[in-house]
Amino acid sequence: MRAITVEPGKPGTARLEDVPEPDAREGAVLVEAVAVGVCGTDVEIAEGKYGWAPPGHSRLVLGHESLGRVVDPGPSGGLRKGDLVVGIVRRPDPVPCPNCAVGEWDMCRNGQYTERGIKQIHGFMSERWRIEPEYAVKVDPSLGILGVLLEPTTVIVKALEQVVAVGQRCFWEPKTVLVTGAGPIGLLAAGVAHLAGVEVHVLDRAETGLKPELVRALGATYHSGSVMDLEFEPDVIVECTGAGSVIADSIQKLGAGGVLCLTGVGGGGLSGYAVADAAAKAVLKNNVLVGSVNANKRHWYKASEGLTRLDRRWLSRLITRRERPENFKQALERSPDDVKVVIQFSTILEQA
Numbered sequence: 001m002r003a004i005t006v007e008p009g010k011p012g013t014a015r016l017e018d019v020p021e022p023d024a025r026e027g028a029v030l031v032e033a034v035a036v037g038v039c040g041t042d043v044e045i046a047e048g049k050y051g052w053a054p055p056g057h058s059r060l061v062l063g064h065e066s067l068g069r070v071v072d073p074g075p076s077g078g079l080r081k082g083d084l085v086v087g088i089v090r091r092p093d094p095v096p097c098p099n100c101a102v103g104e105w106d107m108c109r110n111g112q113y114t115e116r117g118i119k120q121i122h123g124f125m126s127e128r129w130r131i132e133p134e135y136a137v138k139v140d141p142s143l144g145i146l147g148v149l150l151e152p153t154t155v156i157v158k159a160l161e162q163v164v165a166v167g168q169r170c171f172w173e174p175k176t177v178l179v180t181g182a183g184p185i186g187l188l189a190a191g192v193a194h195l196a197g198v199e200v201h202v203l204d205r206a207e208t209g210l211k212p213e214l215v216r217a218l219g220a221t222y223h224s225g226s227v228m229d230l231e232f233e234p235d236v237i238v239e240c241t242g243a244g245s246v247i248a249d250s251i252q253k254l255g256a257g258g259v260l261c262l263t264g265v266g267g268g269g270l271s272g273y274a275v276a277d278a279a280a281k282a283v284l285k286n287n288v289l290v291g292s293v294n295a296n297k298r299h300w301y302k303a304s305e306g307l308t309r310l311d312r313r314w315l316s317r318l319i320t321r322r323e324r325p326e327n328f329k330q331a332l333e334r335s336p337d338d339v340k341v342v343i344q345f346s347t348i349l350e351q352a
């Protein structure tokens with residue numbers, strides 16, 4: 001079968017090649033790939049900046065934002081041939097640490113977790129893949145290809161759960177949420193926050209085009225420019241850019257008793273920015289900065305429920321490009337108006 005593979009740590013090694021059928025040890029459920037979303041992590045792995053091949057292998061099958069159709073559900077009940085499923089990405093560490101031991105592998109304490117398509121387990125960019133039944137999440141068949149948005153939605157559901165958990169430390173009635181960055185994660189954050197009934201604002205560099213349109217279509221308010229220019233102090237900020245200046249401004253602008261949730265992974269930042277000044281702001285306003293990554297099974301369940309409640313036409317506009325596997329290189333390149341690019345392996349047949 002064909003798969004998109006890469007030699008982690010070496011830039012320019014991504015290729016579409018023939019690989020053996022998935023090993024039965026990878027799980028009892030055999031799945032035919034429908035589509036795989038491309039995200040910044042995939043680009044970083046293809047650039048040789050991140051990623052680990054499985055032990056004993058030099059190459060890694062890329063891809064962690066999956067959608068597939070069950071070909072063989074295996075002996076366990078629950079799944080049927082033809083079901084649309086998405087594969088959970090992270091697996092608990094083998095020790096396991098206390099958090100992995102209780103199923104909170106997203107909060108792994110020792111870093112020895114593994115991740116499909118990223119860290120030591122093959123990903124989903126292959127024509128067929130296998131998965132353990134307990135890590136296959138069934139998606140509403142009416143979502144069709146939109147099921148490929150489930151994995152990024154889980155990241156946001158976890159982040160918002162963290163925000164609420166922090167908020168519960170005191171009397172807390174959040175009214176305004178600011179999302180910084182209108183990429184797929186930012187837009188899905190806006191969508192999920194909107195479902196919660198709060199006033200949603202999204203800030204991004206783009207002044208025109210699809211991103212402002214999608215924010216307004218949601219009924220949220222779009223801002224371009226600086227966080228410091230906003231005329232209100234958000235109760236919650238979900239930071240999705242990873243950009244130093246946006247993070248610094250968010251710390252300053254956050255309302256008292258507020259929560260700033262960091263989901264973006266960047267580097268560097270403003271050299272002249274004083275950490276103690278940021279700390280003083282946080283102290284005097286009782287603010288909390290919380291980092292959030294990955295998701296556990298509870299978040300997958302909640303994300304799957306949330307995704308079905310979002311407007312289908314709006315969700316479908318998030319998928320701005322579909323590429324065939326042979327055009328994976330184009331899929332790994334960003335154009336300014338791209339939101340989510342997916343590599344489509346097969347089409348979805350209508351349910352019988």
Ligand SMILES: [Zn+2]
Nearest residue numbers: 093097100108
């Ligand atoms: Zn762990």
